[in-house]
Amino acid sequence: MGHKPPSGLSFEFSADDDRLMESALRNSELPDGDPDELPDDLLTSPRKSKRKSSPKHPDETIDLHGKTQEEAIRMVQNFVKTSHTHGLRNVLIITGKGLHSGTQGPVLKHSVEQWLQRNGTPYLQEFHDAPPRHGGSGAIWVRLK
Structure with a gap:
């Protein structure tokens, strides 16, 4: 079974990220203004679905093992x-299962899911646990708009 070669996109955090993000958002097609005046499809929160079917391979993957909550x-x-x-549609976020988090459970996974739920509205259709072949409960499969 062949694997898709890496796309060459980089997703590591750097000191320039804030400036790049501001520039990207200035040039994006996301509307500014009062949320009450935005179309409903932009306001619908991405949902954590129970759906488990996913394409064979994600378009891109990020691995958060060893990262702090803030870095992640x-x-x-x-x-x-x-x-x-x-224009990617299916991406994978590997959080790990939190086996070394003690009684807190999977800290990164919970934090990432909260961020997706609260801030992902303009970008996400849905997210759910990855299929077992891609990490199961230790990863999040994200379907982008």
């Missing part, structure tokens, strides 16, 4: 927005 959220923000800008 910044990387996810950059990853989702960059992936959406490049």
Whole structure:
């Protein structure tokens, strides 16, 4: 079974990310203004679905193993927005299962899911646990708009 070669896109966090993000958002097609005046399809929160069917391979993947919660959220923000800008449709966020998080459980996974739910509206259709072949409960499959 062949694997898709890496796309060459980079999703690591750097000091320039804030400036790049501001520039990208200035040039985006996302409307400004009062949320009450935006079309409903932009306001519908992405949902965590129970759907488990996914394409065989994601268009792109990011691995958050070893990252702090703050680093992970910044990387996810950059990853989702960059992936959406490049027209990707199915991406994989590997959070890990939180086996070393003690009684807290999977801290990164919960934080990433919260970010997707609260901030992903302009970019996401849905997200769910990845299929077992792509990490199962230790990864999040994201379907972009």
